[in-house]
Amino acid sequence: MSEQLKVPTMAEFMAEGKQPEILFWVGSAGSYDDRAKKITKAFVKVLHKANVDFAVLGTEESNTGDVAKRAGNEFLFQMQAVMNIEVLNAYEVKRIVTCDPHSFNCIKNEYPSLGGNYDVIHHTQYIQELMEAGRLTIEGNTYKGKRITFHDPCYLGRANKVYDAPRNVLKTTNATLTEMKRHKGTALCCGAGGAQMFKDAEPGNKEINVLRTEDALETNPDIIATGCPYCNTMMTDGIKAKEKEGTVTVLDVAELIANS
């Protein structure tokens, strides 16, 4: 994949006096984290494949403030939120899609009372929507016969009750979907939420991501699918801790669809 991705910005759209169908909110992890950037690019490929007229904010995007809020810094959160809302409203953004369930939850639920009202959806929901509209179809059989187990991100699942979209999308790959004992409402956190991603775990007798990886390994999977860049990191680390890198891979739903 040597060709450079075409990623239009809102500023470019505005210069042409146009509005994109949807704004792709990349998020901090998706912009800077090496593993998460792959998910971002995979999703862009999916968007291109479905001929979606999308744009990103690019350098005008800033951190949602979600992680600061969960850490207790309501000031920083609201400062970030107000700045982002100003930009989004200036571009008259109506619809937002993101690969990060934390951004998804934050913009969808916590921006409205600060003046940011948008239709916010998670990328698994958008992929499902594109498939239902016939704009995106899976031709290949890359994952046929592979065993995939989906790890529910807390901020997608329990926080916003989105359980079916990622599963419906995964079904189209013709892979065999297996469920962990703890799934959907009872899914175990990967250990990254609530700002834990950015600090050492408090003293305990086990790492949460290892426990969750054990849940996943019980299903004997070839692939652990996730829909969150942080879950992805945690599960990937878990797989390394369990020395299963040779047999199990951790992939985002967007990557699975881009490869199919």
Added chain:
Amino acid sequence: MEYIPNIIFAIILILGVGYFARNINKLIRNIKLGQAVDASDNKSERWTNVVRIALGQSKMVKRPVSGFLHVVVYVGFVIINIEVLEIIIDGIFGTHRIGLEILPTSVYGFLIGSFEVLAVSVLITVVIFWLRRNVIKVKRFLSSEMKGWPKSDGNIILYFEVVLMCLFLVMNATDTAFQTMDSGNVISQFIAPWFEGFSLDALHNIERVAWWLHITGILVFLNYLYFSKHLHILLAFPNVYYGSVEPKGKVNNLEAVTNEVKLMMDPDADPYAAPAETAEDEVPAKFGASDVMDLSQVQLLNAYTCTECGRCTSACPASLTGKKLSPRKIMMDTRDRLEEVGKNIDANNGVFKDDGKQLLGDYILNEELWACTTCNACVEECPVSINPLSIILDMRRYLVMEQSAAPMELNNMMTNIENNGAPWPYNQMDRLNWAKEE
């Protein structure tokens, strides 16, 4: 002289209900120490929740074994209490089984028969509950916060129920007229033979003693509620009503912060302007919570409602991996501190006297708060819509905004967001670089 039993009964009833009412008043006063909450929205959804979650036990049965057992005790408890109505009328007016005079024998028999069957079901279930706590040792009843009083409390409640159910059955078995009528004595007819050979007088006396002990026991139990974890049988209903109707991921935006942020962002605001006249009397807003008075009334109601079942803790990723955090303990600590504050107010003529203690530090430690992943597993699990996470977040807010006491790595992360709009030290202008990389 013939009215003496009626009078004694009335006195016991008034004392029992009166003392309970007094404690409930205290409970309401304590809850009102918290910050007021506007829950006037979504009325129909709130009532639906009460019907489904509280009345219908929809979340209890998510764990089928304990859920089923709980439904048996719950249904038994609610239905058998219809009998208490008859007991009260009989007690006040000196009648005996007034129900028989109002209802046809067959209907009355059906009712009492159902009560008897339920009483036996409750007895069996309560024994299983006791075994789960004391012999099988289900893990969630063994956490460190369950040592001492919480453990005894759980058992005492079970003993209460055994005694009350036995008294009800013995009362029916030794009621010779009721046994002769032979309608509704589904279970008690098998207990009656145990008393064969007793004189009619003796039987009558046993029946009376059982009757008096039964109603006194119920009143004692009613009053025990306030001192135990068992308040959920009453508070589950309001608690579910006031529970959140928003997506679980939504955390409230602090209004006090919004006002300050607006001021900071307002280009027309004069930073050197003298504060408005009224502002001087105002107590500056405290960000977050360090004690129970800073929490909302709903959070305090949550604390009184918690029955310490531990489903939250058994689903908490931090608890499961040996961290100090236990969402159940957060609720128990909140209640313990609230009770302490309440007693302080009682002892000081209605005014709280600073006791040098607070919820944060004296009950809940920073280490517990920083172990939370905000995953909402505890909130999802709670069968009566308690939200331990909201308390954890409010206390984190206090730690960060009032004390700047976040762990160092988090301070670094927040500084990065402030400086360059990302939790890592990358340049804001590089935010789109991914698109140019291969």
